[in-house]
Amino acid sequence: MNCEEATKLMDGYLDGELDPITSEKIEQHLRDCRKCEEAYEAHTALTHAISRGAPYYKAPIELRQRVHSSLRDEVADKPARTVLRRSQLLVRTKQPEPRTVLFGTPWNWLSLAGLGLAAAIIFAAIIFSNLAPVLRRPGADQFLATQLIASHVRSLMANHLTDVPSSDQHTVKPWLDAKLDFAAPVVDLSGEGFPLIGGRLDYLDNHPVAALIYQRRKHFINLFIWPTTPGTTETKKTMTRQGYHLLHWVDPDFNYWAVSDVSDSELQTFNQHFEGQILHR
Numbered sequence: 001m002n003c004e005e006a007t008k009l010m011d012g013y014l015d016g017e018l019d020p021i022t023s024e025k026i027e028q029h030l031r032d033c034r035k036c037e038e039a040y041e042a043h044t045a046l047t048h049a050i051s052r053g054a055p056y057y058k059a060p061i062e063l064r065q066r067v068h069s070s071l072r073d074e075v076a077d078k079p080a081r082t083v084l085r086r087s088q089l090l091v092r093t094k095q096p097e098p099r100t101v102l103f104g105t106p107w108n109w110l111s112l113a114g115l116g117l118a119a120a121i122i123f124a125a126i127i128f129s130n131l132a133p134v135l136r137r138p139g140a141d142q143f144l145a146t147q148l149i150a151s152h153v154r155s156l157m158a159n160h161l162t163d164v165p166s167s168d169q170h171t172v173k174p175w176l177d178a179k180l181d182f183a184a185p186v187v188d189l190s191g192e193g194f195p196l197i198g199g200r201l202d203y204l205d206n207h208p209v210a211a212l213i214y215q216r217r218k219h220f221i222n223l224f225i226w227p228t229t230p231g232t233t234e235t236k237k238t239m240t241r242q243g244y245h246l247l248h249w250v251d252p253d254f255n256y257w258a259v260s261d262v263s264d265s266e267l268q269t270f271n272q273h274f275e276g277q278i279l280h281r
Contacts, residue, residue, distance in 0.1 A: 001029045006036050014043055038203065041150045042143075045242070141237065141248075144257075147204050149244050151211070152222045152259040155200070161213055161220065162198030172199040176210050184210035184225040184254065187277040194221065194270050214270065221260040221270060228255055236271075238264060247271055251278065 006029045012018045013026050030037045155161050164175040173186040176199050188196045194214045202211045202224060209226040228250055239246040247258045247267045256274075258267055 001025045003029075003033060003036055006030070006033070007039070010036075010040065010043060014040075035203065038147070038150065038154075041154070042147050045146045045150055141239075144205055145239055145241050145246055148222075148224060148246060148257050148259050149241055151202050151204065151224070152244065155202075155211070155213075155222060156220065160200070163200035165198040167196050167198075169196060172196065172212070175199065176201075180208060180210060182210075182227050182254075184212070185278055186212060187274060189214060189270070189273050189277065192269075192273040194273065216260070216262050216266060216270070219260055219262045221258055221262065221267070223274070224257045224259070225254050228253060238267075240264070249275070251275075 006026055009018060009022065009026055013023060018026070030040055164172055166172050167188065167190065169186040169188045173184070176186070177183050179201055186196070186199065190196070194216055197213050197215050197220075199213065200211045202209050204224060204226070207226065209224050212223040212225065214221040214223065234250050234252075237246075237248040239248075244259055244261055245264045245267050247264075247270075249256050249271060256271075258270060260267055262270075
């Protein structure tokens with residue numbers, strides 16, 4: 001199985017809709033392909049986020065009463081049905097004896113079935129109208145945040161925090177410059193309590209990025225860096241996802257995303273020291 005086939009079947013695999021043989025092929029491909037494994041982890045995290053965050057809405061009693069009233073009035077206004085007799089003449093049939101009385105109106109079984117179906121359709125439409133904004137594809141920042149957290153967690157769990165372990169910025173920067181088509185800024189913040197411990201290559205949003213790793217006591221900060229694109233606005237953003245804090249900022253040359261489980265205030269302090277070093281270079 002190649003990457004294109006795995007991508008097409010990914011949704012079905014996540015939903016458990018594939019046969020055992022195809023599922024086994026995808027699992028083998030995920031073990032062999034890091035890129036598809038990252039895509040699978042991002043899809044899984046997104047699915048869990050939607051399932052946890054989707055709200056449940058119950059139609060208010062006033063709406064249900066209006067629906068029932070509208071359906072009752074509509075059925076009451078319908079003319080009596082006609083049937084074709086042996087004489088081929090259409091005559092008005094006698095109204096059947098009322099079998100069930102709801103809301104003061106006689107209903108036969110066909111009317112009850114129609115009411116149930118109509119009510120189900122209306123309630124489904126109400127629920128969908130409330131859930132539709134949640135089920136739409138998340139914004140670019142939200143999707144990217146999921147990838148960033150997955151990369152941060154994977155770097156800690158897979159014992160692959162750094163490709164070039166070094167506290168010397170003059171060792172880390174040349175190594176990254178040789179691997180990337182841009183020169184990411186590298187600064188040492190040991191004096192401010194955020195020592196540099198190395199760097200690595202990562203892959204986010206379909207392009208390679210630089211990842212600088214800083215330490216704060218027993219915690220690690222992954223700082224992802226890549227060039228800005230035309231029209232990028234210089235606004236600072238903070239997010240909290242799955243227990244991790246994310247901080248995004250830009251300068252005229254680069255995008256920066258910091259991810260860590262340190263407190264939000266400490267991440268803000270890290271940002272201030274990093275930007276201060278860049279400005280004074």
